[in-house]
Amino acid sequence: MPITYHVVPHEDGWAYRLDDVFSETFPNHAAALAAARLAAERHEQSGEDRFISYQEEDGRWRQDVAAGRDRPEAEVEDSAETVDDAPGSRGLTP
Secondary structure (H helix, E strand, O other), X not given: OOEEEEEEEEOOEEEEEEOOEEOOOEOOHHHHHHHHHHHHHHHHOOOOOEEXXXXXXXXXXXXXXXXXXXXXXXXXXEOOOOOOOOOOOOOOOO
């Protein structure tokens, strides 16, 4: 099952999000979409095995090895039906 980056209006601009985590805010839709595509591409790239630590839902920290060759498929979903990148525009047309 692929992971999905969503391009969405955010804080007077645009951002992409993965689950509940938002990227920085971009001034226009095109910049956010390009950044989301780059993030998705990088997410799929193989790399070296790395030691990682993360916090589980119950608050405990876990340490594990992330295999560099074990990468998920990533895709980008765009929420804009029509896009207007004019300054101050949220990019959505009613």
